[in-house]
Amino acid sequence: MSRRSERSARVAFAAASAAMLLAACGAAGLASESPSQILAAARTAVLNASSYEISGTGDFGSGIDRLDFKIVGTNLNGTFGEGASTIDVIVLDGNVYLKAPAGYYTADGVSATEAATLASTWVEATAGSSVAGDFSSLSDLTDIAAELPNTGTLISKGTGTVDGQAVVILADSSDGTTLAVATSGAAYPVQMRKVGSATTTFDLFNWNALTPFTAPPNPLTLPGG
Numbered sequence: 001m002s003r004r005s006e007r008s009a010r011v012a013f014a015a016a017s018a019a020m021l022l023a024a025c026g027a028a029g030l031a032s033e034s035p036s037q038i039l040a041a042a043r044t045a046v047l048n049a050s051s052y053e054i055s056g057t058g059d060f061g062s063g064i065d066r067l068d069f070k071i072v073g074t075n076l077n078g079t080f081g082e083g084a085s086t087i088d089v090i091v092l093d094g095n096v097y098l099k100a101p102a103g104y105y106t107a108d109g110v111s112a113t114e115a116a117t118l119a120s121t122w123v124e125a126t127a128g129s130s131v132a133g134d135f136s137s138l139s140d141l142t143d144i145a146a147e148l149p150n151t152g153t154l155i156s157k158g159t160g161t162v163d164g165q166a167v168v169i170l171a172d173s174s175d176g177t178t179l180a181v182a183t184s185g186a187a188y189p190v191q192m193r194k195v196g197s198a199t200t201t202f203d204l205f206n207w208n209a210l211t212p213f214t215a216p217p218n219p220l221t222l223p224g225g
Helices: 002-019 035-047 102-106 112-118 130-137
Strands: 051-057 066-072 075-082 085-092 095-099 123-125 154-162 165-172 178-182 189-195 199-205
Touching (some): 095 130, 165 189
Antiparallel strands (some): 075 085
């Protein structure tokens, strides 16, 4: 359970870190700015955002191939997937909650009987516990802020559209990673795409449109958690 929790945490808190990348200037004329100016505008916009959603598919490592997280402040609510398994996760005020199918647990060595008991039940790791600490300490998978600006030369790839949204596209010349930033309204990031053994794509949306969420009812608290 702990190893799997660390894995989902890496994605979950990475998503929160990704939010601290980019944001709000009036984006008029953004496409004519330098790549560093565009990135700075995006960073300012994100830092001023109260909420957003990040959805991604691709190769996140450790078997994770998709995610969809709603971020409100420092809290998170959403899902991540590993093949046939889709796992619900909530991070709220430092407490971590997971709800997963039996196959998620049996793949990690839990007996079929125990997995059947845990299946589709919310499991809680309380703030300050070792499992919750694992979640809060791992934040590199979707850290867009660290991905683009710090590896190679950032260049402009011109303008385009993503899901009907007009964007300016930045690229990391060293590895082909691209970042699309909205050119109307606040300079929010719209999509990031990274090419490796598989193409991993993140879409970012619902900026400032989400409401706070609550903890699931009657979770099963982990021993010592």
